[in-house]
Amino acid sequence: MPPETLTPDRILEATEDVLRRFGPAKATVVDVARALGVSHGSVYRHFGSKSALREAVTERWLDQSHAELSAVAEAAGPAGPRLREWLTALFAAKRRKSGGDPELFATYMVLVGENSAVVGRHIETMVEQLAGIVGNGIRQGEFRPVDPATAARAVWDATNRFHDPAYAADWSLPGIDAAFDAVCELVLRGLVA
Template sequence: MSPTGEPLTGERILEATEEVLRRHGPAKATVVDVARALGVSHGSVYRHFRTKAALREAVTKRWLDRTAEALAEIAAGDRDPEARLRAWLRGLFDAKRRKAGDDPELFATYTVLTGESGEAVAAHIAELTAQLARIVREGVAAGVFAATDPETAARAVFHATGRFHDPCHAPEWARPEAAADFAAVVELVVRGLRA
């Protein structure tokens, strides 16, 4: 229980961790800082997350899941598969650009954390490519796309568009030509998938 009387939950700890990371950065943020922000002992935090690494992995997963959840709605939508693919790729690019532009300190922090969080990042990429595979599979079933293996095609689409979602390319996203480059790559990808 925290001093405010609210139960200490994993979600509250993750929210506080995100704020501590924003203020201190990943190199200086500690579990003690998180506990202090919540008004509890660090042992209380450790009861929810056994290690600092587990806490960092969980906060990274939470951050990545926000993007995956928004994209899942697009992937499951009722538009035709080509429109969904375009919207999904646009949604991913826009989400990453917003994260990088709206809160650059936290984006930089998460770039460091995703480098440490192998399981969270691998699960995130698997989720995103599964969403793409669903769109491709439904496109094949509708006769819109030609792909013998939708999972392989989805991975290829994901990698082909990496410049527009991989955080290592974030400095390029604000350049004036980024939108035109994105549109050209999406057009090429869609044309390559068409039946």
């Protein structure tokens, strides 16, 4: 049977495995190539540097939540429940990532710190989705007239404890769900017409 075609996705999957095993400080492109059974030059043909590979892994990890959240943001129906559903889905996704694979989550924390441009694009995408929900709520008369982009950024900032990885240790504390509900309620009350 011929070997599998080397694709960027295969390389990124192997890189995640290597990062999980060795951590970001010790993982090398040679380790990734070895895991794939190819030369490190083959990996470099897809990703020009170790930095580019690490940036792509970080971007892939952050982008995994975009599709689910985008579906909520673009769904029909009242904006208030959608906003709460979007925030709940974001919090749940962050919890899954931090609790489901703590080694990889710790690795990504390092990579996120290195790749602020990737993180900036991720946050911009998230805030744009929030602005879409807020704008829809304004057009439906459900939310008071405000600048959707400004309100979206305020919602993002107000809910920071429930999505910023710096607060991951809080996400399993007793009472965190009640705190999340209280913040969501406060945010929604602030937007309602």
